[in-house]
Amino acid sequence: MSKTIKKIGVLTSGGDSPGMNAAIRSVVRTCAYHNIECVGIYRGYQGMIEGDFKEMGPRSVNNIVNKGGTILKSARSKEFMTVEGRKKAHENLVDAGIDALVVIGGDGSFTGAEVFNNEFGYPVMGIPGTIDNDIFGTSHTLGFDTALNTVVDCIDKIRDTASSHNRLFLVEVMGRDAGHIALNAGIGAGAEEILIPEEDLGLERLLESLRRSKASGKSSSIVVIAEGDKIGKNVFELKDYIEENFPEYDIRVSVLGHMQRGGSPSCYDRVLASRLGVKAVESILEGKSNFMVGIINDKVALTPLEQAIKGHSEIDRELLRVSDIMTT
Numbered sequence: 001m002s003k004t005i006k007k008i009g010v011l012t013s014g015g016d017s018p019g020m021n022a023a024i025r026s027v028v029r030t031c032a033y034h035n036i037e038c039v040g041i042y043r044g045y046q047g048m049i050e051g052d053f054k055e056m057g058p059r060s061v062n063n064i065v066n067k068g069g070t071i072l073k074s075a076r077s078k079e080f081m082t083v084e085g086r087k088k089a090h091e092n093l094v095d096a097g098i099d100a101l102v103v104i105g106g107d108g109s110f111t112g113a114e115v116f117n118n119e120f121g122y123p124v125m126g127i128p129g130t131i132d133n134d135i136f137g138t139s140h141t142l143g144f145d146t147a148l149n150t151v152v153d154c155i156d157k158i159r160d161t162a163s164s165h166n167r168l169f170l171v172e173v174m175g176r177d178a179g180h181i182a183l184n185a186g187i188g189a190g191a192e193e194i195l196i197p198e199e200d201l202g203l204e205r206l207l208e209s210l211r212r213s214k215a216s217g218k219s220s221s222i223v224v225i226a227e228g229d230k231i232g233k234n235v236f237e238l239k240d241y242i243e244e245n246f247p248e249y250d251i252r253v254s255v256l257g258h259m260q261r262g263g264s265p266s267c268y269d270r271v272l273a274s275r276l277g278v279k280a281v282e283s284i285l286e287g288k289s290n291f292m293v294g295i296i297n298d299k300v301a302l303t304p305l306e307q308a309i310k311g312h313s314e315i316d317r318e319l320l321r322v323s324d325i326m327t328t
Contacts, residue, residue, distance in 0.1 A: 005123070005285055007037040009053070009098040012070040013044035013109035017129045017143025018265035019273040020070040023104050025061040026277020027127075032058045034285060039098055043073045044105070045080035045112055048089040053096055065270055068146075068263050074105075080112055083119075090120045099123065100284045102277075104142070106130035107309050110292060114305040117290045125280040126292035126305055127273075131261055134178035136311025137303030138294025142276070145268040147174070147260045148185050154256055155189035159222060165250065168210070168221045168242070172235045172255045175226035181260070183319050186224035187326060193221075194323050197228040198315040207245055209327065214246075275300055 010027045012020050024040070031038035040060075042052040064071055079085035093101070100123035103113045113124040128135045131147035151173050162169045171191075173181045179196020186194035193209045206223070213221050225235055239251050265273070272295060279293045279300045292308040294301055303311075 005036065005099045007039060007096075007098050008100050008102060008281060008284060009039045009041050009048075009093065009096075010056075010072070010102045011041035011044050011048065011104065012072045012074050012129065013103060013105035013112070014074060014076075015106065015130060016069050016074050016261055017131045017141070018068045018146035018261070018263055019142035019269035020104055020129050021061075021064040021067045022265060022270045022273035023127050023129065023142060023277045024056075024070065024072060025065055026274045027102050027281055028056045028061045029058050030278045030281040034281070036281070036285070039096065040072050041101075043075040044077060044109070045085075045089065046075045046077035047073075048092060049077065049079055049085050051092040051096070053092075053098075065274075066264050068261075068265060070104075086116055086119060090116070090122065093122070100125070100289070102127060102280045102284070104129045106132075106141075107135055110135075110305050110309050114290060114309065117305075123284055123289040124305070125284050125289065126308065127276045127280050128292060128294055128308070131181065132175055132178050133180040134175075134313050135292070135294070135308055136313050137292055137301070137308045138296065140268075140272060140295055142269055142273050143261070143265070144180065145272075146263060146266045147181055148188065149266055150260050150263055151181060151185040151256060152188045154254075154259070155185065155191065155222060155224065158254055159189070162222060162252075167250045167252055168223070168246075170223050170225060170235050170239055170242075170251065170253045172225045172227055172253070174256070174260050176228040178228070178313060179226040179315060180313070182224050182226035183315065183323060187319065187323055189222070189224070190326070191222045191224040192327055193223045194327070195223065195225040196315065197226055199320065203241060207242070210242070210246060210249075 129142040131143040133144040291302040
């Protein structure tokens with residue numbers, strides 16, 4: 001254990017995701033296990049600038065492993081994007097005796113951490129928390145598994161009413177730049193078609209798929225669409241286009257929105273958060289910095305923050321093929 005690290009700060013930044021609280025708990029208790037002080041930083045980088053710190057011990061994180069959201073809150077900080085803002089944040093950390101930082105968030109949060117490390121040589125370690133699963137260097141981000149379960153549950157309920165009224169439902173899920181939620185949840189919920197930004201399937205293929213479904217006797221259909229899919233400007237424009245070609249269809253749009261971010265984290269996300277929190281703290285104590293802690297082939301692994309930020313999480317080609325077969 002490095003003698004220079006006596007106190008570690010932890011913050012959550014960017015969009016919240018289920019499992020963040022479990023990760024905070026893991027960081028705090030790992031610090032306690034190694035006789036290191038831990039400080040919670042409220043409202044992400046903005047709280048760092050304002051010195052919104054609170055000492056945290058093992059009992060301060062009781063009963064949060066099962067809670068969604070983040071007890072440390074999260075906020076966007078334009079001020080942290082400036083040199084002056086980051087300098088103020090660094091001064092606050094030094095004044096508080098905080099020697100290193102664990103950042104739980106997505107690529108934007110990691111970008112801030114990397115810049116901070118480069119400017120001040122300040123030890124940082126990242127834990128990936130985003131439901132989109134769009135970060136390079138980990139097979140799963142915190143909240144992804146929970147979001148999938150939420151989406152599948154919603155689609156199952158939507159299918160009940162779709163079948164009752166012979167309707168076509170367009171279900172939009174989160175995924176501005178990545179289709180992991182749409183692809184996995186679409187297969188899991190038995191969607192008739194799945195539209196994701198990585199694969200430009202085109203309008204004609206969608207229409208052909210709907211024609212096949214109708215010809216095969218299906219009276220209702222569900223199409224799962226990632227919000228970043230390029231097939232139309234938005235899901236409502238897509239609805240209008242389909243109605244022009246299939247006037248006999250009764251089409252409904254359901255945008256699941258922020259309900260995908262909420263809820264109690266799944267067991268998988270709780271265990272993952274616990275593993276990543278332990279690795280983040282122990283990596284700092286080993287003298288490592290500027291890495292993201294992730295999971296690869298079910299093993300905890302470190303990826304340089306620069307690679308995690310600039311790399312691209314690839315869509316699973318096997319799942320794409322499975323999807324094509326399942327929608328036959």
